Amino acid sequence: MIIPEPSDSMDKTQMSQYDPLDIPDYDPPPYEYQIPANAEFIQQNTKVGEDGRIDLDLDSKVGRALASIVPRPPIHIRSYSHLERRDWRIKLNIVIQVVGSRGDVQPFVALGSELQKHGHRVRLATHNIFAGFVRDSGLEFYPIGGDPAELMAYMVKNPGLIPNMKSLRQGDIQRKRAMVAEMLDGCWRSCVEPDMVSHVPFVAEAIIANPPSFAHVHCAQALAIPLHLMFTMPWSSTRAFPHPLANLKHSSIDPAIANYISYGIVEFLTWQGDIINKWRDSIDLEPVPASEGPALAETLKVPFTYCWSPALVPKPADWASHIDICGFFFRDPPNYTPPPDLDAFLRAGPPPVYIGFGSIVIDNPQLMSSILLEAIETTRVRAFISRGWSKLDGPSSPNVFYLGDCPHEWLFQHVAAVVHHGGAGTTACGLLNGKPTTVVPFFGDQPFWGDMVAAAGAGPKPIPHKSLDARNLAEAITFCLTPEAAAAARTIAQKMQSESGVKTAVDSFHANLPLERLKCDILPNRPAAWAIKKGKGKIRLSKLAAEILVQSGHFVRKDLKACIFSSFFSTAHILMMGHRHDTKRIPIENRRWDPVTGVSSAALGTTSDMVNATADIFLKPYEEYRRSNTSALSSPKTPSFDAGASPLEPGDRGEGSSRGVVPSGESRGGMHTAGAMAAASGKSVGRVLTSSFKGMMVDVPLAVTEGLRSFPQLYGEDVRDHGQIRDWRSGAVVAGKSFAYGMTEGLADLVVQPYKGAKEEGMLGIAKGVGKGSMGLVTKTSSAMLGLFAYPGQGIYKSIRATAHDKTRKSIMQARHEEGEWLLKTDTELHRSSVSAAYVKVAAMR
Incomplete structure (x- = not known):
């Protein structure tokens, strides 16, 4: 929504009644609205200027191409809901992830101090250089790596985010990519590793982050915990003004639409997909499709709080209730004595x-x-x-x-x-x-x-x-x-x-937390980390409550550990006796808009995976060869007989030698290298086969099914949500639902659509309705029948993948156990008998 500029001819009365948003039936938000002082700026900011931002010419071929792939704004205007202020009592482990300069870190120090007043344990994860600053403020600190000075220098040289030729020649891009990879890994470790000074265990139960930290939504997905983004500049699509990093130039497109799509274009241009997906693989997450990655926060409706004063920038009318503007963050004035x-x-x-x-x-x-x-x-x-x-x-x-x-x-x-x-x-x-x-x-x-x-x-x-x-x-x-x-x-x-x-x-943070899923049924001031099946229901348990109940003999720790992921089809984390409690599941799906683009995209993805895997048949062995040579050059020579193990293979004493003589270090190193090269090549061959099988048996059929199911959206019809596929069971459920609803609605559309059209547009509406009904019959029934094969196939694939990629989930479970043990040793206020009694009482009610 463009904010119109008030006329100079308005008198004071008219000015006081002037509504810069001019929306009929508008439900005002909990912030004071006024004529923004920046109204003239918002009108003029669509011009191109030499201010270091990205120049977006939406009239050019490239601009039109980029604009065509960015979703358009919703037609309706969302109403506001007042911010719910809760009397919060649950004490969470919160990690705040921040990438940037000291000016970016300082507001979150103030936030962390305020969160501590509510009983939360707060860890601020940012660049190593800010360790003293954070710890001196009374917060826990975790280093994520990255050099903010180098980041600042890069941004000054490349203010529009798109690197210039000088940066390319000097190798700045590779250094920045390496730094991003380092920070992604550091952000993950900040969620699950003990404090580096006190060694106190820590497993995050909620994440607060600024968008440039990149890792936030992926860490939250792996841990199944809530995420809340906070930032000092607009990052959510709006009609009111363009993205602050974009200079827009356009003449053939509605300015409000241009403003809105500028956010998607900037996200698309700055998406670090290859780096992020490589890192996601290291924590057992599936890759994010390029079509979904740039807009994940908006697609998932991640709660967002903007840290500026509404006196300067009021909340736009097309921002939903999960987006708040709270005012600037200020820490308490320091006790400072000037020199x-x-x-x-x-x-x-x-x-x-x-x-x-x-x-x-x-x-x-x-x-x-x-x-x-x-x-x-x-x-x-x-x-x-x-x-x-x-x-x-x-x-x-x-x-x-x-x-x-x-x-x-x-x-x-x-x-x-x-x-x-x-x-x-x-x-x-x-x-x-x-x-x-x-x-x-x-x-x-x-x-x-x-x-x-x-x-x-x-x-x-x-x-x-x-x-x-x-x-x-x-x-x-x-x-x-x-x-x-x-x-x-x-x-x-x-x-x-x-x-x-x-x-x-x-x-705002508290208001957006899933209170009921967070609360432990035994210790309601602590968050749930485990769930124990009892009767027809389950009991949610915090880390401390679970450890007390294990110590009290209500269940055995060995059983809990042994039962983790014991079932082959256990993507829902079902245990024989208990399971990990997921506070907030974050599904990332590859949405399809129609069958043609869906199939094309799936086929292209499959082909790309196969080509990469085929190339790796030759590249991976070469990488192993180079790695082995590098190791050999950096290792000292040792005697070649049974005096000890080779530095290349500690503990390998050459069993299998036909004469009982231990092979030399060079021989053993060569054998090891040859084996590693063969294994790397074989693994790549396996990836070629699995990529082709998955593409033809899972991805392409699913793309056709989802494309057909989503097709009615193209002519304005809402599409029923069939639920999330997490494993083979949910895949079968989705297939059954989709078949029942698809067949019923497809047949009904032959009557319903002409009837609706007649009520809205008379004879013309009947004609349109016949076309929509015929299209619905084809697409909905076809999707329903194909779904009987595609959805269970997707579910089986997810079940198998979850079983094969469970290292990260097991490490999370172990970290939760370790923190529970630490809590049990340090908590002196709890009466363990009361915890046992509460458990027996709750169990009896199940």
Whole structure:
């Protein structure tokens, strides 16, 4: 929805009644709506500018092609539901996964501190460099790897996300891909591994993440736990404004539609599918189809909370109730005492202007320093220059103080204005303190926030860093020191001070949790991790309750361990006595829109898998050969007789030698290499056979069936949800349902569709209805009959795959057991007899 610009001819009464969203029968959300200060920006932001964002020309051939594969917005406008505030008592293990700079991490430190007040155990997983910062804030820390300085440098060089030729030549892409792979693995380990300092066991029971962390939805799927995304920039498709990373150019498409599809296009261009799928395989998850991966969060309706003030950007009308805007995140002001030199500088004159670019890594910091100093001299102001990651520096001056690390929450109370890169956190901190702001954006959402500040009158238009010089910076500082800019900044500050962003975000997180599935039936303040079948029902048990009941003799630990995944067809995690309790299942399916594209896509995928597997018949042995040579070169030579094992094969003493003489290290190494090469080649041959079999017997039939079933959507008819296929049993159930409903509805459409058409459009509607009914008869009945083969086949495949790929699930079960044991040793408040009594009582009711 485009927000129309109010007319200059409106009087004050008309302006007060002006609804920027202009939606009939609109149910207002729990946020205060007003004419947004950024209305003019939202109108103008569809133009192409040199601000480092992706240029999307939707009138070009490439633009039209990209637009054609992105889903269009829903026709109807969703109504809002008020945020439910729960009196939350269940204590969760929450991992917060964050990728980015310190400005990205800091808001989540505030969030973690607030979550701890509700009794949650909070682990913040981010880059290693922030370990001290996180731990000093009282949160657990887990390192995920990745170098934020290198990420920032990459983004400055490639602000539009699409790499330039210089980056390609310098090998930046390969380094970034390796870093992404490292962070994916680190994010997974942050969910299941003990604390690296205290060694206390930890298994995540909920995940909060920012979208750039990539691993979030996949970790949540593997653990079957809730996920909640939080971010400081728009990431959910809306008609109201384009994606902040996109510059749109279009003339032949509705601006509202262009805004909406810009989100899908940016996601498509930044989807790291090959890296993510390779990593998913390492944790026993199936690959995500390229057609589904970029839009997973929206398809799955993952709860999303945006961390900005609705006073700056109101919630768009086409965002559903699982998307909230809560206000900026601010941590409690730190107990900071300035060093003597900083204190003396503040006392020596009027409030200075702050200038700093935080975690940005600038290509030429000397040039930037000279620009800043010249602008300071021109405007005759006193100034702080934050050295930041670029280590800005210059000659000493009585009017300039070069800052090291200093908390903005304290510092911005003592300055006259701020000049910075436009990160959401820094922008919010400046506005909260009522300081006029100049934004010098480098990449990402920074131009977005610069435009917001300028539209609100609290600063000049943003100055892209490539355009920055002493003259325009001096003009910007002069603007910030005007009474008008100061008044606008104070107005925004008053509105922001009435908000409580962190507390509202915690309310949003709690409101979107599946309370009933989370609660342990014995200890209701703890989350369920296990389920024990009892009678016709089951009892949900927390890790601690399960350990107490094992110790009390209600069931035997050995039985629980031995029974894990004991059944061949056990994808639902059924145990002989108990099973893992899944709080939130996250199905990722390859949706088909029609039989033609469905079959084409399935056949192409099968062919691609077979070609890759065929190539690996020759490539994998070569990789094994190279790996063996590398190992041999890096290992010291050892005696070749029975003095000890070869460094290449510890413990191998050469059994099988015809003369009883132990082969030399070189011989044994060669035998081992040959064996590894043969095994790699054989495994690839097996993949060729399994890929072809799966494609012809499962994927293609399922694609035809789903394409036929989904076909009525093309002419506006809703398609019945047949449920999720998890194993052979659910596959058979889905097949039966689909057959019954498909045959019934297909035959009924011959009558129902003409009747509906007659009521809506008379004779023309009857004609349309006959066509729809005939099409429904063919597609629905064909899908129903094919489904009798396709759906059970898919279920059997999932059952077999789950049995063959159970390493990760077993490791999760073991980690839960270990945490339960630790809880049992450390909990001193529980009366174990009361837990046993509660279990007996609940069991009797089942």
